[in-house]
Each structure stands twice: as structure tokens, then as C-alpha cells.
Amino acid sequence: MEAVQETALPLPLLRRGKVRDLYELDAQRLLMVATDRISAFDVVLPQPIPGKGIILTQLSLFWFRYFADFVPNHVLEEDPTELPLLRPYAELLRGRALVVRRAEPIPVECVARGYLAGSAWREYQQCGSVAGIPLPPGLRLGSPLPTVLFTPARKVLQGHDENLTFAQLEAELGSALAHRLRELTVELYRRAAEYCRQRGLILVDTKLEFGYAPDGQLLLIDELLTPDSSRFWLAEEYEAKGMAVDMDKQFVRDYLERIGWNKQPPAPHLPPEVIEQTRQRYCEALRRLVPQTRVPCDG
Secondary structure: OOOOOOOOOOOOEEEEOOOEEEEEOOOOEEEEEEOOOOEEOOEEOOOOOOOHHHHHHHHHHHHHHHOOOOOOEOEEEOOHHHOHHHHHHHHHHOOOEEEEEOOEEOOEEEEEEEEOOHHHHHHHHHHOEEOOEEOOOOOOOOOEEEEEEEOOEEOOOOOOOEEOOHHHHHHHHOHHHHHHHHHHHHHHHHHHHHHHHHOOEEEEEEEEEEEEOOOOOEEEEOOOOOOOOEEEEEHHHHHHHOOOOEOOOHHHHHHHHHOOOOOOOOOOOOOHHHHHHHHHHHHHHHHHHOOOOOOOOOO
């Protein structure tokens, strides 16, 4: 499969993010295209992961449908290639693009954590807490947390997102919205973690994004519970050996850490074996979570 690094469609380009190209269709609708770009430490890497954008889109679609009765989302059309303007681009867009409602994003990443990993582990080692929340002593890397933690972060245009305490979140967004975001994030994590465990994966943590539709409705937006926005571990390896076998972007981060990259652009090139093993991990997450969806992991 040929990788899609960037798109150029005959529509106004609103934003080219780390992974998604966002176009304007009209005053109410946007076209969101997931490319195969991959980022690490907030830097886009020079090489894409072939088929990654399709995997992200199909996983997000599955979860948006799964939770549709619990919280509304921004998806309007699952197959934009039905639109006459986009039919000439069907081969490029099929499976990786969605028509979504225009929404005003809430500038906060809503993170739920069920296990001690990543930046949470580093903070715990230094302070005995995660996002300022004290935790019991003696926890180890990969330990399940006593309860699901909500650890929001302020989104910034350049650089790393800034962690927020819940009190800071209340001050920025108001108490009612802060409590609603925490409630939704924790419950979505719990329900998703149960589903993942039934399919042999541990949902370690995930980040969600919300926004307001023009009518004021709170929506789930962007992507949902993908290997780009979540950590997934193989349950059998974790339970049998206590090993964290990553089915997500952590595999790329670990490689970049091993080679000593300073996490500043330009990013180093990934060797072919890292690209392929990353693709296989994303495919395995898709196979386990949505077994009826095969493309682009066949062959």
C-alpha cells in the first residue's frame, strides 16, 4: 500500500495537523482526512506508516458508533466519496476521511489513566503523585492504579501540552464543564477498557477531545481510542509475565529514545523494520478490536 503523507484537495484547507488535514466543505461541515503521518514528542517524523490513517479512521468510527448512545460525536458522513466533488479522489479518501460537524474545540486534552505508565510513571517516581493526585507508595511501572485518574492537559499550538490540576481546569473552564468532562472521560475509559479486555488488550490510558457544536451541544471530536491517542498492551503478556507489549505509538517513541534523539526537529528517519513493526502493531489493534475490518492489514 502506498503511504499518504499529505493531501491536496480542491477545498479550503483549514489546518494541517500532525496527522489530519482538515478542509472546509461549507459553513456547517468539514472534511477530516487522516494521513499516514506519524509524530513523536510533538514532532512529525519524515516517513509515514503506510495505511495508518485508514486504521485510525476505522477504529475511531467503531468507537464513535459504540458510544453513540452515551455521548454525541461530530461524525456526519462515513463515506465522503459519495459527494460529487470528492468522487475523483475516492481512491485517496476511501476509509481515511470523514465528513464532520464544525465544532469549537475545548482547548483541553482529557486524559484517563488506568495504569502507571509514560509521563505518569515519571511524575510518580519524582513526587509520588500523578497530576498532583497522591498515590500509594510502592507502585511499579505498569501497576494498575487504585482508581481511574483524570489528568487533563492544556492544548498549546507549539510545544508540549501543559498538565493541569483539576482545580486549574475548573478555574479555566468553570466548575460545571470541568466536572462534566471528568465524568465523561472516566466513564468512556471504563467502558472501553472492559471491551478491550474482552478482546485481549489492556487499555492503559487514552486522551479524548471535546468541542461545542454551533447549537451548543457538547460533542466528542477528533479521533477516539486509537493507537495514536491511547496506550494498548497485550493482555496475555501482561498477565503472564508482567510485560508491557505495546500495540500503539510507544514502539516508535522507544526506538527514538534508544537512539538518543534530542526530541527537537528535524526528526531522524525510521529504519524500514521500525516502520513495518509499527504498522503491524496498529493492524493488530484493529484486528482485535474490530475483527470484521481488515483493510489495510490484509496481505
